[in-house]
Amino acid sequence: MLYVIGIGPGSQATMTMEALDAINDAEVIVGYKTYTHLVKALTVGKEVIKTGMCKEIERCLAAIELAQTGKKVALISSGDAGIYGMAGLILELVTKQNLDVEVRLIPGMTxxxxxxxxxxxxxxxxxxxxxxxxxxxxxxxxxxxxxxxxxxxxxxxxxxxxxxxxxxxxxxxxxxxxxxxxxxxxxxxxxxxxxxxxxxxxxxxxxxxxxxxxxxxxxxxxxxxxxxxxxxxxxxxxxxx
Incomplete structure (x- = not known):
């Protein structure tokens, strides 16, 4: 399972219940380092993979590879993942390569x-x-x-x-x-x-x-x-x- 999650603008109060549940269910959290810091309190005990700016493709590929091993992975974006976030890139990579990965998009407040x-x-x-x-x-x-x-x-x-x-x-x-x-x-x-x-x-x-x-x-x-x-x-x- 690969969750692609919009975590909202920055506080847990503005995250959706669906996003909170998906992060809780995930075993691995992948994201830009600033975004992983914003959800740090929710990722205790989980594997966290974080990268810097301009590493979007690398983050997405890492999340897909982990999901292919059977792990529950959460790739996080600030705001909504489908608005200038990672949702489109993930779907491009998965569909163009015809990968057997279940992707679930979780909306967030942009x-x-x-x-x-x-x-x-x-x-x-x-x-x-x-x-x-x-x-x-x-x-x-x-x-x-x-x-x-x-x-x-x-x-x-x-x-x-x-x-x-x-x-x-x-x-x-x-x-x-x-x-x-x-x-x-x-x-x-x-x-x-x-x-x-x-x-x-x-x-x-x-x-x-x-x-x-x-x-x-x-x-x-x-x-x-x-x-x-x-x-x-x-x-x-x-x-x-």
Missing amino acids: ASISAASLLGAPLMHDFCHISLSDLLTPWEVIEKRIIAAAQADFVICFYNPRSRGRADHLERAFELMKPFKAAATPVGVVKSASRKKQEKWITTLGDMDFEPVDMTSLVIVGNQSTYEQNGLMITPRGYEV
Whole structure:
């Protein structure tokens, strides 16, 4: 059995019961070292295999090989394993090689949902996710998606918004949105959602400060109807209030 588990944004309180049960049932836990640390209290007495960044294929292959020996293996991802996580890669490897491995996908709370709950209700109408990491997607493609989403007036959730190697990507994304979104458009930022160093703040498209944003952050840019009131970011659904 190979469980592919989304452990949520960071705390045990935001994990699903199904995820907790799967981790409890597993004999071996495989994951990025930061994620294995987040579930450390749940892995006492279990074999834990952890790797660093950019080792996704190695992690998946290790989990598959262990599952093929008959062990119950849990491959963990933060958030939801099917949203920028390991679910797709595992299924690609298993199906393309026609491997005899039972895979069970366990959903989790993705970062946009966790961040939105802390900011108010910014995702009440149509929204999309865009990752600003160009490690696997050409930047030219990412730019086209940003422009299209802004033109369509989606609320936009930016994953992987800013890192040392991509210090200017978020600022460039905002420049691409400016012809289609007003400077007063509310923008919410949450860092380390559900973790010890959690921070959140609401600003605007025109006043955005990019420096505090990092890879643990989730940035939500509102649509033309989104507003901020009493410290809350709200996107109306259209009900008459």
